Amino acid sequence: MRKSPLDTRPERRPLRIFAFDPMLSRAGDHRVTIELPYRPIERAERAFRDDRLEVVDYDAATRRYFRAIDLNDKEIAMTQGLEPLEHDPQFHQQMVYAVASKVLENFDRALGRRLRFRGGDRLRLIPHAFQARNAYFDDELNAVLFGYFPADEDDPGPNLPGQLIFTCLSHDVIAHEVAHAALSRLHGYYNEPTNPQVPALHEAFADIVAMFQRLTFPEVVAPAIRDSRGDLLDPKSPLLDIGAQFGSAAGKGGPLRRIAGKPDPALFARTKEPHDLGWILVSAVYEGFVSTYERRTRDLVRIATGGSGRLPETEPHPDLVNRLTSECVRTAQAVLSMCIRATDYLPPVDPTFSDFLRAMVTADFELNRSDDSGLRAAMIEAFRQRGIRPESVGSLAVQSLLLEGEDLSATEPDPKLAAIVSDLVDYGARQLSRHYSPPKTSERKRRSPNKLATPSDWIVQQNRSLVEPVDDAAGAPSGYSPDEEPEQLLRDIGVTLNAWAKDNRARLKLDPTLPIAVSGFHPVHRIASSGELLVEMVCQLVQTQKLPDDMGGLKYRAGVTMIANIDGQVRYVINKPFHADRASCTRAWLGALDETSDAGWPSRRRDSNRMMAAFSARAMDRRRWR
Amino acid sequence: MTETLRVRMYNVGFGDCFLLELPGKRTVLVDAGFHAQGKGAFAANDLVDQIVSDVKEISGRARIDVVIATHRHQDHVYAFNSKTWADVEVGEVWLPWVEDRANKQAVGLWKKQKRFAAQLAAAMPGFGLSAADQQDVSFMLWNAGVDVPGVAAVGGWSNAGAMDCLHEGFARRDRALPRFLPEKEPSPESFETPLLPGVIVHVLGPPRNPELIQELDPEADGETYRALALRAAMAGAAGGGPAVAAPFGEAWQVKPDEPGFQLEGEETGRIDDLAQGADAVFAAEKVDGMINSTSLVLVLQIGTARLLLPGDAEWGTWKRILANDAARALVRGATFFKVGHHGSHNATSKTLVEQVLPRKIPAMISTQEGPGSYRNNIPLTDLMTALDGHDIRYTRSDVSPAALPKGFKKGQGDKWIDLSLAC
Numbered sequence A: 001m002r003k004s005p006l007d008t009r010p011e012r013r014p015l016r017i018f019a020f021d022p023m024l025s026r027a028g029d030h031r032v033t034i035e036l037p038y039r040p041i042e043r044a045e046r047a048f049r050d051d052r053l054e055v056v057d058y059d060a061a062t063r064r065y066f067r068a069i070d071l072n073d074k075e076i077a078m079t080q081g082l083e084p085l086e087h088d089p090q091f092h093q094q095m096v097y098a099v100a101s102k103v104l105e106n107f108d109r110a111l112g113r114r115l116r117f118r119g120g121d122r123l124r125l126i127p128h129a130f131q132a133r134n135a136y137f138d139d140e141l142n143a144v145l146f147g148y149f150p151a152d153e154d155d156p157g158p159n160l161p162g163q164l165i166f167t168c169l170s171h172d173v174i175a176h177e178v179a180h181a182a183l184s185r186l187h188g189y190y191n192e193p194t195n196p197q198v199p200a201l202h203e204a205f206a207d208i209v210a211m212f213q214r215l216t217f218p219e220v221v222a223p224a225i226r227d228s229r230g231d232l233l234d235p236k237s238p239l240l241d242i243g244a245q246f247g248s249a250a251g252k253g254g255p256l257r258r259i260a261g262k263p264d265p266a267l268f269a270r271t272k273e274p275h276d277l278g279w280i281l282v283s284a285v286y287e288g289f290v291s292t293y294e295r296r297t298r299d300l301v302r303i304a305t306g307g308s309g310r311l312p313e314t315e316p317h318p319d320l321v322n323r324l325t326s327e328c329v330r331t332a333q334a335v336l337s338m339c340i341r342a343t344d345y346l347p348p349v350d351p352t353f354s355d356f357l358r359a360m361v362t363a364d365f366e367l368n369r370s371d372d373s374g375l376r377a378a379m380i381e382a383f384r385q386r387g388i389r390p391e392s393v394g395s396l397a398v399q400s401l402l403l404e405g406e407d408l409s410a411t412e413p414d415p416k417l418a419a420i421v422s423d424l425v426d427y428g429a430r431q432l433s434r435h436y437s438p439p440k441t442s443e444r445k446r447r448s449p450n451k452l453a454t455p456s457d458w459i460v461q462q463n464r465s466l467v468e469p470v471d472d473a474a475g476a477p478s479g480y481s482p483d484e485e486p487e488q489l490l491r492d493i494g495v496t497l498n499a500w501a502k503d504n505r506a507r508l509k510l511d512p513t514l515p516i517a518v519s520g521f522h523p524v525h526r527i528a529s530s531g532e533l534l535v536e537m538v539c540q541l542v543q544t545q546k547l548p549d550d551m552g553g554l555k556y557r558a559g560v561t562m563i564a565n566i567d568g569q570v571r572y573v574i575n576k577p578f579h580a581d582r583a584s585c586t587r588a589w590l591g592a593l594d595e596t597s598d599a600g601w602p603s604r605r606r607d608s609n610r611m612m613a614a615f616s617a618r619a620m621d622r623r624r625w626r
Numbered sequence B: 001m002t003e004t005l006r007v008r009m010y011n012v013g014f015g016d017c018f019l020l021e022l023p024g025k026r027t028v029l030v031d032a033g034f035h036a037q038g039k040g041a042f043a044a045n046d047l048v049d050q051i052v053s054d055v056k057e058i059s060g061r062a063r064i065d066v067v068i069a070t071h072r073h074q075d076h077v078y079a080f081n082s083k084t085w086a087d088v089e090v091g092e093v094w095l096p097w098v099e100d101r102a103n104k105q106a107v108g109l110w111k112k113q114k115r116f117a118a119q120l121a122a123a124m125p126g127f128g129l130s131a132a133d134q135q136d137v138s139f140m141l142w143n144a145g146v147d148v149p150g151v152a153a154v155g156g157w158s159n160a161g162a163m164d165c166l167h168e169g170f171a172r173r174d175r176a177l178p179r180f181l182p183e184k185e186p187s188p189e190s191f192e193t194p195l196l197p198g199v200i201v202h203v204l205g206p207p208r209n210p211e212l213i214q215e216l217d218p219e220a221d222g223e224t225y226r227a228l229a230l231r232a233a234m235a236g237a238a239g240g241g242p243a244v245a246a247p248f249g250e251a252w253q254v255k256p257d258e259p260g261f262q263l264e265g266e267e268t269g270r271i272d273d274l275a276q277g278a279d280a281v282f283a284a285e286k287v288d289g290m291i292n293s294t295s296l297v298l299v300l301q302i303g304t305a306r307l308l309l310p311g312d313a314e315w316g317t318w319k320r321i322l323a324n325d326a327a328r329a330l331v332r333g334a335t336f337f338k339v340g341h342h343g344s345h346n347a348t349s350k351t352l353v354e355q356v357l358p359r360k361i362p363a364m365i366s367t368q369e370g371p372g373s374y375r376n377n378i379p380l381t382d383l384m385t386a387l388d389g390h391d392i393r394y395t396r397s398d399v400s401p402a403a404l405p406k407g408f409k410k411g412q413g414d415k416w417i418d419l420s421l422a423c
Helices: A074-078 A089-111 A171-186 A197-214 A218-228 A244-249 A265-270 A274-305 A318-345 A353-367 A375-385 A415-432 A455-460 A488-503 A580-597 A610-614 A617-624 B045-059 B074-081 B083-087 B104-127 B131-143 B159-168 B210-216 B222-236 B265-276 B280-292 B315-323 B325-332 B350-356 B372-376 B381-389
Strands: A012-018 A031-037 A047-049 A053-056 A064-066 A123-131 A135-138 A143-150 A164-166 A517-527 A533-545 A556-565 A570-576 B004-010 B017-022 B026-032 B063-068 B089-096 B179-181 B189-191 B199-205 B297-302 B305-309 B336-338 B362-365 B393-396 B408-410 B416-422
Touching (some): A031 A218, A053 A089, A089 A123, A123 B222, A123 B265, A143 B222, A171 A617, A197 A318, A197 A353, A197 A617, A218 A318, A274 A375, A274 A617, A318 A353, A353 A570, A415 A488, A556 A580, A580 A610, B026 B045, B089 B159, B104 B131, B199 B315, B305 B325, B315 B350, B362 B416
Parallel strands (some): B336 B362, B362 B393
Antiparallel strands (some): A012 A031, A517 A533, B004 B017, B017 B026, B199 B297, B408 B416
């Protein structure tokens, strides 16, 4: 509500995008307008940015910059952004900015804090970075690089042969990559593929974000519901395609894999390839979503069909379509938030699908104890049907799927911890303010990326921001240097937290001898469905053990995710300890990789970084977008 | 009385050329090629003259019953350029199915592969490779049939010429079109031909499934594919201007001298590297490996003999073969093994030697040592040690002791080595 005539600052910024790949949306049905939270934009000729994203239109193939769009221009803003056009580079910039903002908004909302990249750096988006059929997140640059390529001359699908296809025009690709970026930020160590489910989780998580975000656009969902008469599992429905344009353009004559088919519990145990594993997880979440949607709309369908439950062959009534659409959108938003929130309850290293299942269930339980919509139970059932079992729990009843919470009555609130949490929560609360913009002084010099000295460097290209544990004996304070983290407050919190963790090793189930690295901490503000305000801190602590043998570039780590409330009580200690089984699982996987790739002669040197190279973001996404 | 067959391994240097004499005076030629940078005891037409003379000795006429070309690498087919072949009668020609010019998939694949190799060759100067690396890359590219400056070719000889001869050449053929093997799934495929009575031919590779095509597709590594295209264009572009057309016109571009925010040099440097970064040696190895993977893998069953002839098949192909029970059984029953790819590490795995091949069989390695890191490990010492350890007696075409193992006999002037096998 405006208080004065000068207060014209809007809440939301509407922008138009392609909701499906442009090849599919020639009909015009799938251009939608989405609304982003309004943030002031600064523009230079080659780039524009808000406080968290920066779009730089640099093309490495021709070493040129393309002119940046001015989203503040009144004529552009008046029409909700430029008209979606395939060959307008400024529209491409608009599109990546819009979709990326939307993804980050969904993360903020689910996580209960403003997602901040390391050191307050902006996430860069480079819509036409190189000529290749790929798009990926580069950790060194903290940038998402989008490629473009000519359609296959011999089998271009619905494209013209040789026509330029831009990966930045696909909502799914943009959302997928930004989700990778966000997950890398939340859990940097997930870039180390210590077991097949780790890269699988990364891919699945990114696909889930892309897919479910699209399902929150009513303009996209309504036509699909109308055409499939409410059946969200219809294999012909465009809702199920992710990255549809790539399958056709690459000459394979059809969109990429679809989620359909009867679940086979044995498949999960048999599957070893990360992309295939990832699809199992995505289909489990999708099925949980569909069964919740069906339960929520059962009464509508009953009313519409007079009790028979089967919609007629004709197009459903528009009112019915609207109601079904809004239920679909609501459920999709709930699923998206549930999956994102789960990341707070995951261990900091070596996650598995079982960890993700338990994290999802616990996160949801924390926010609403009674599962009113049945979403939680539906998810559990869908996972079970696909053979994803929670490990080291007794049974499948909801309770034992929950992570073990600490017994709050048994421990005294810890004043030191309470002070840390309260400082952090204050900082977080300030960040959430709509008028917040980072003070100029806190803008650090962007860390220069490592030079790619040898060819194998850019095959690996990962992980500059992993925090190594500091050697305790040296006595140096741990934490970040001013170059890494310009906010003094956060640096201080890091140091204090490290000290507190050292004092509380036993309680946190940390290894007594190894140094502790504080790999991340953030505040959380959430409103439970009962209206209660939850204010907590999530903190990740990691320890590394040096192993003598060749692990293909991987390190053997253990870690703890600790959740503490504002009173200084530890609520959860989510532990991934050192255990022989974990190390042998990694070794076995490395052995399988070696066996597939070479003929076994000992004199042939193997690349010491081969595991990282095989499952780097670039390599994984290259196979993904084929 | 048991019959005998004879395997003659010619000393062609870095290359393969084997003449089989089967009971009933039947002749089979398996590959006839050598690398221009790795010649053995023969030059140009000499090899073909020798083969024709040997065949005449066996059967009295210039006729070879079956000519097999396992794959199109020059070091296996170069000698088919010779004009002498126009006077030789041939029963059948066998080629891997990817050489079928009527198969659209295969044609598309070769088109891409040729483009990839040509772009690598064009982009070579821009890579700033060391002399040793350059040598390796040239070696592999020439073998793939790309014109590489500095490698002297025999007058008018080329890869295309050799392949044309195999498809359409020779004096007269009993079976006009080549057999493209295997002809259908499933693997292994077995057939007999009236030209070789009493012989059963088992084809274990290359597989016909489309997954193989995907693996072989140079565009599977999209970045390298496009980076090479870019670099080739850059090398060809005049005056250091942009080598490729920008995706959007001048009106959209920001002039380089316009003031304002720009990415730091290191940042653009990194993006440029990511965009154009390609490992030339790695790319050349991919080209090499791709063609090797199209190799015919045959087991010729003649009486009690089982000749295992895998061409230059690499580990990927072997994995599939060993995973297939029927194919594995055929490999286990081998009584002779022609070592693949001149004894390189990738063509014969440790598992194959130590666990699958039977003991006490003879083997032959047609090979030649040479300079450079690619040729340094050919033939691989570990492999030869493993063969010894498994009681597989072998000879090399290039270097052999004065006293050969049992069954082997040296030819005059070190031009060949013969092996007699009971069958």
